[in-house]
Amino acid sequence: MAELCLVASDVDGTVGGAIRYWPVAIGETRAPALLLGPVAVHPTHQGEGLGGLLIRESMALAKDLGWTRVILVGDAPYYRRFGFAKADFLQFPPPTNPDRLLYHPLTEGAFDGVSGKIAKAVQD
Ligand SMILES: CC(C)(COP(=O)(O)OP(=O)(O)OC[C@H]1O[C@@H](n2cnc3c(N)ncnc32)[C@H](O)[C@@H]1OP(=O)(O)O)[C@@H](O)C(=O)NCCC(=O)NCCS
Numbered sequence: 801m802a803e804l805c806l807v808a809s810d811v812d813g814t815v816g817g818a819i820r821y822w823p824v825a826i827g828e829t830r831a832p833a834l835l836l837g838p839v840a841v842h843p844t845h846q847g848e849g850l851g852g853l854l855i856r857e858s859m860a861l862a863k864d865l866g867w868t869r870v871i872l873v874g875d876a877p878y879y880r881r882f883g884f885a886k887a888d889f890l891q892f893p894p895p896t897n898p899d900r901l902l903y904h905p906l907t908e909g910a911f912d913g914v915s916g917k918i919a920k921a922v923q924d
Contacts, residue, residue, distance in 0.1 A: 801821045804820070804834070816841065817840060818838075819836070819838075819854040820839075821834045823922075826917075827915055827917065835870075837873065839854055839855060841854075868910035869905060870884075871890065872902050873892060876900070879902050883904045886899065886903075890903065890916070892918050
């Protein structure tokens, strides 16, 4: 997943924000998906659009690399602007508030027929 782990830094190298992903498998078919998180922006840079930039850039990159599904555990009021919605059809290992489990298809219909438990994928 190194190719999707992005760091935003100033010209002097000071880190302003970062994002990373984990490969996961969904359901009995072990449908491949990306788990987004954590994404974090330094408090002095929050609200400047850096989080949005990191999320959009990395998801575009993920799509270019052939990924079709992204999930995360987070605040729907923030993530819905990027196309995420509540994933009632998925189960994340506890302790997780199911209301915070969100999904976003990178291609149309990518979650059609996909449901069940989210498990760790074998990382190459
Ligand atoms: C969440 C986080 C990554 C957003 O990054 P950011 O660069 O500040 O976000 P952006 O500048 O792209 O977007 C800012 C907007 O998001 C909103 N926002 C930020 N966090 C939010 C949240 N948890 N719920 C709802 N809205 C949120 C802001 O109010 C702002 O709204 P506006 O555009 O209407 O003014 C950043 O605030 C952060 O690092 N928070 C602490 C760590 C964290 O909670 N990470 C996410 C869980 S892994």
